[in-house]
Amino acid sequence: MSWTPPPTVAVLGIGTMGLPMARNLLAHGFGVRAWNRTSARAEPLRADGADILDTPAEAADGADVVLTMLANGDAVDAVASGSDGVLAARQRPGLWIQTSTVGVADERRLRSAAATAHLPYVDAPVLGTREPAEQGRLVVLASGPDETRGPATRVLDAIGSRTLWVGPAGAGSRLKLVANAWVLTLTAGVGQSLALARHLGLDPALFLAAISGGAMDVPYAHTKGYAMLRSDYTPSFPLRLAAKDARLVLAASAGDDAPDLSLVRVVLDQLTRAEDHGFGRDDLAAVYEGVRDGQDHEH
Numbered sequence: 001m002s003w004t005p006p007p008t009v010a011v012l013g014i015g016t017m018g019l020p021m022a023r024n025l026l027a028h029g030f031g032v033r034a035w036n037r038t039s040a041r042a043e044p045l046r047a048d049g050a051d052i053l054d055t056p057a058e059a060a061d062g063a064d065v066v067l068t069m070l071a072n073g074d075a076v077d078a079v080a081s082g083s084d085g086v087l088a089a090r091q092r093p094g095l096w097i098q099t100s101t102v103g104v105a106d107e108r109r110l111r112s113a114a115a116t117a118h119l120p121y122v123d124a125p126v127l128g129t130r131e132p133a134e135q136g137r138l139v140v141l142a143s144g145p146d147e148t149r150g151p152a153t154r155v156l157d158a159i160g161s162r163t164l165w166v167g168p169a170g171a172g173s174r175l176k177l178v179a180n181a182w183v184l185t186l187t188a189g190v191g192q193s194l195a196l197a198r199h200l201g202l203d204p205a206l207f208l209a210a211i212s213g214g215a216m217d218v219p220y221a222h223t224k225g226y227a228m229l230r231s232d233y234t235p236s237f238p239l240r241l242a243a244k245d246a247r248l249v250l251a252a253s254a255g256d257d258a259p260d261l262s263l264v265r266v267v268l269d270q271l272t273r274a275e276d277h278g279f280g281r282d283d284l285a286a287v288y289e290g291v292r293d294g295q296d297h298e299h
Contacts, residue, residue, distance in 0.1 A: 006030045007064030009155060010093060012056050012079050013100070016235060017126070018069040020133040021099075021159045023048055024048035027136075035059040035079075055084040065155055068094045072244060073106025081168040087117045095151055096121045099140070099159075101180070101241075103248040107173040120145065122152045123169040125176035126160065127238035137161040141179075144173035151174055177252050180245045181264055184284075186218065187242075188227045188267040191288035198292075204229055224285045233282035240280035242287070243271040283290070 008031035012021040015036070022032050022045055031051040035058070036042040042052045053059040056079045060066045066086050067278040070076045076098065080086045086096070096119050098110055107123055114121035122144035132138050138160035142152060149165060156163045166175050187288045208225045227233065247267040253261045270290035279286035 003064055003151070003154075003177075005153075007061070007155070008033060008092070008106075010035070010053075010056075010059040010063035010066040010086075011050075011068040012036075012059060012066060012068045013075075014045065015069070015071075016130050017099075017133050020130065020136075021067070022050060022067060022137075023134075024136045025155070026050060030155070030158060033059045033063050033187075054079075056082070056086050057084045057088045060089040060093055060284060062089075063093045064098060065095045065151070067097045070099055071098045071117060071241060073102035074099050076102060076110055077106070077113070077196055080110065081143045087113065087119070087156050090193055092117070094120065095148060097111070097124050097152055097155060098122065099124050099126050101125050101176055101245055101248070102165050102173055104170075104174060104177070106284065107299065108297060111169050118217045120148050120210065120278040121169055121173040122148050123158060124152065124163075125172055127176070127179055128160075131236060133159070133163075137169045139164065141166055141172040141175045143167050144169040166174065174252070177245070177249050181249045181261065183220070184246055184249070184264060184271075185263045186220060187224050187284055188270055188287050188291060190221045191228055191270075191285075191291040193227060194228055194288065195292045218253070226286040227285040233286040235281060235283045237284045238280070238285050239284050242284040243268060243275060243280075 005028040010033045012035050014034050022034055026032050026048050034042045034045050034050045035053050035056050046052050068076050096114055109287050124140050124142040126138040126140050128138040140156045140160045140163040142163050142165050166172055193207045197204040197207050208222055246264055249264050271288050272288050273293050274290035277289050279289050
């Protein structure tokens with residue numbers, strides 16, 4: 001599996017993350033064949049030099065690599081194994097890089113489908129939201145066979161600033177769930193502190209000023225915290241997908257020896273309340289509206 005000129009990549013899923021990832025591949029000289037369930041969302045790529053195809057099979061046909069970035073495991077499975085999916089392509093790609101956030105069971109299912117089709121597979125979810133994706137500064141949590149590392153890294157270097165190889169395929173998705181558990185609790189924790197400051201008669205911005213530059217400081221707290229204070233929920237990581245990820249984290253922690261993830265359960269409740277208030281398509285920062293459920297607020 002070796003390409004002298006930049007390979008052609010079929011990018012399946014042209015959404016908040018897939019669109020900038022495809023653009024970065026084009027900017028690095030890769031050929032891009034794009035598909036999205038709502039084709040109009042992929043159209044902006046045409047002017048950048050991408051080919052827009054009608055089905056996943058057509059996009060994958062003749063591509064060197066297929067890269068999936070979709071909302072959940074069922075969507076990835078349908079795009080891979082459906083009647084017009086990747087595995088139905090007349091000429092299958094030489095490598096599948098799976099970057100969507102999926103659950104442990106879903107990842108096993110996808111890996112099994114790839115193995116049955118003798119399609120080399122790299123499990124490579126990413127850390128980062130829309131802005132890092134646009135800047136090509138995603139952190140990739142890659143996992144897969146040693147022989148896939150060279151070809152996969154060539155592609156991953158175009159979409160991210162760092163690729164961390166973490167073990168056999170599946171380890172990347174498990175580590176992504178670990179990281180998302182932290183992101184979810186951190187974001188909700190910021191919202192709780194801001195809401196408490198408001199309840200105590202303080203300017204909530206004082207909390208962010210207090211932690212700034214100290215041992216407790218986290219840049220992400222300021223990004224999400226000021227979004228909460230401005231009620232600017234322009235989606236980088238849609239809240240409904242954050243709720244999906246919280247459910248995946250909880251599902252992955254099942255078993256007799258599982259850790260107590262009650263914090264994630266509380267966050268899921270807050271996300272659900274925010275979604276019930278109509279913030280599902282807004283950014284994860286809108287969890288603040290679930291935290292503030294008893295305070296006066298409106299969409």
